[in-house]
Amino acid sequence: MNASNLFQMVLFIVVLIAIAIPLGRYMTGVLDGSSVVVRRIGRPLEHLLYRVAGVDPESEMSWKHYVVAVLLFNALGALAVYVILRVQQWLPANPQAFGPMTPDAAFNTAVSFVTNTNWQDYSGESTVSYLSQMLAFTVQNFMSAATGIAVVVALIRGFARHSVKTIGNFWVDMTRTTLYILLPISFLLAIFFVSQGAIQNFKAYQDVSTVQVTTYQTPKTDAQGNAVKDAKGNPVMQDVKADRQTIAMGPVASQEAIKMLGTNGGGFFNANSAHPFENPTPLSNFVQLVTMLSIGAALCMVFGRMVGDRRQGYAVLAAMTIAFAVACWSEISAEQAGNPMFASLNVDQSASAMQAGGNQEGKEVRFGIADSGIFTVATTAASCGAVNNMHDSLTPLGGLVPILMMQLGEVVFGGVGSGLYGMLVFALLAVFIAGLMIGRTPEYIGKKIEAYDMKMASIAILVMPMIVLVGTSIGVISPLGTAGIANPGTHGFSEILYAFTSAGNNNGSAFAGLSVNTPFYNVLLAIAMWFGRFVPIVAVLAIAGSLAAKKRLAVTEGTLPTHGPLFVVMLLGSVMLIGALTFVPALALGPIAEHLQMLAGH
Structure with missing residues (x-):
């Protein structure tokens, strides 16, 4: 990595953390109701919404009631999106007169947007109307993001409270998250993107x-x-x-804002954030990068503040930042090195003032290798899936990094809410392993971690690898699965592995050389997306209910500190132990084997 690339990476991390700290302070005030914005400015509108919906904001829920609310709300959202896509030909705001989506494609897309995946096996500018983009996709971008934040806040309350049976009110958490966090920030972002050249209109093409x-x-x-x-x-x-x-025209900037802020990732256009109408300039690209990870980083600050020990939030943020920096360094270095097979043909791939150097295939010239590499890591570290370059054109090791970032559980900043609650589950695992090693009952944030908690944590951690590996196995042994491979051999296997990794982790990006707009992949990937999203959520809320009911233990000399460098190392080790080692055999058959073939000149 050269000095310019290193500077861009460091600058991004510094700006991200500088934004996360005040944003975390503001979000804490919103979510606990102490902010002046909640108490005075937005109170009339908020209470009006509660009256219309028949919600009692003072009534809190047990974890089981919270789970029921989450599942029913999202199931109804999926049904609404499915219906809109099936009847869009009869609805207004369809200047290109697009017809309905096929049943399997509509099912896949509905599940995709409700689960915060935004996996798109269609071309937006030639498939869906303006009304579908706004009423179905953009609305679900807000709702799925708010769901993730609501779930992690419920888990944080489990740590912060003691001897109670409730973890909050799902409807209040959703309303405040949407009304005071997602909507105002998205409005400002949309204005900024328009100023940079993103379009926002209702014109016909x-x-x-x-x-x-x-x-x-x-x-x-x-x-x-x-x-x-x-x-x-x-x-x-x-x-x-x-x-x-x-x-193509359309209301692009408004969808682009929440697409990045809510780590949704679904592009208005097929080229996503590589399209100049979505991501016009290097400045808009930088803002999209920061926006993508800002809430995920800020939630670490929310965690520290709500549990009464900010050092806990800083420790989790430090673990995420270290993993992110290592991944960025690996990604940019792999792409800057290029393909050694070209060197044998006397092709100069070194970077200079006259050329970008490295592997520029599939990348926008206005972004280059460094910005494309950081974007690739960020979008797969978060459960975003937006892309500003073609992941299928990455070098083998450059393609391994985004696959691995997803397979770690997307806990490095992660999606809004899902990243932090995933990392906190790994924190429970880390203190449990430490407790076994020293012969003490494991504790975290003053709560004793018992058998029930570890069972739920195991479900939350292991369900994703099961979905990914079983789905990939079905894809590679089924003729319907292999029929979509355009690149036979190791890269074709990587394409299928990437697809199920993306679906099981609710990411949405792809090695786009695999043709997935078929009934086989539409149904199978939709199942992977649904269970990959909601099984961990149920397990996390069960942990929240269990922790909230426990007493808060006093800190003693035998308590393991969970805010220092040792815990950060333990946390990263737990993530790598489960995430990396689980998928080593699959990665060896795909990107690792492809890299060795490339070195051998095949």
């Missing part, structure tokens, strides 16, 4: 004249569409002049 006219030949056909042939039976060719291009 525009036909414009191209700068250069291209002429090519194509077989001539008759009125019935049959090929016209000459006396010798050869097809008659005709000249075609291409001098017009269709430019």
